[in-house]
Amino acid sequence: MLTERERERYSRQILLFGEEGQERLKQAKVFIAGAGGLGCPIALYLAVAGVGEIRLVDRDVVDRTNLNRQVLHWEKDLGIPKVRSAEEKLREVNPDVRIEALEATINEANVHDLAAGADLIVDAMDNFPTRYLLNREAIRSGVPLIHGAIRGFDGQVTTIVPGRTACLECIFPEAPPAEVFPVVGTTPGFIGLIQANEAIKYITGSGDLLAGRLLLWDGLAAKLETFAVERRSGCPACSREVCQ
């Protein structure tokens, strides 16, 4: 049940999806993998939307080079773990949601436990090897994965629904080479908010997801395009399921 304070806090969005939708948000548990450029806006907007439980995982401490884009981390936070810095702001912005902040490197051994109980996994990572782990865990546990990635003024988003849509390895069978990527803060801000929007739609059952569609954002041209993406037979991550 929503409290009186919650009814008031969320009144403008209750106009959109009703108290039932708000109750769904309150009951939802979202695992956000990464508290950097994407993770900060995603966590902030899901917290103020009233997602009941947010599990935020990151291994890094705040560095000055993060501050042009990782908007939950401020000058005063330099040197402290990103999850602690983010947790402090999120608790203050909305005391009615539970924040579980875990300082950890996501790996093959812990990804299952980190995702346990989540209704949704949001990919806010900065590398493909960890994204592939999240993708495999999403398939194993049947939990949707909202993928986002950025570089410079460019970004991409897709929503992966295991068993129904192309998985991350269907779409991107080969990881792009690792690099120190250039980025302006508006790009992860924009892409992160599309991911948060997908999460809110999924949880409340609103609208059409980016399921089976890859969205590309070209910030320099200010253009968005979406492409259909299909499951790939023989995909090492999800094809066993395709054959069933």
Place this chain on the structure above:
Amino acid sequence: MKVRVKAFARFREILGSDLLVDLPDGATMAAVLAALRDRAGDNGDAIFDETGALRAHVILMRNGRRVKRDDPDPLADGDEIAIFPPVAGG
């Protein structure tokens, strides 16, 4: 026949964002890639490897659907090809 090629992200700076490529009838994706290799010239390292093959992570789409680089189907006049590298930052 003419096919339209749209390049995204870093490839846009190398190839231009939107170009028309003239091809003989019956040409396949391989002919498009050869034309793009010529156009990119010395700036094509991000797209093609030292043997001239498309780098493994590059994505190709034909008329909004993912296709393989060695797709044997002949292209049609007016086809739209998209080429882009996945981005990886976060």
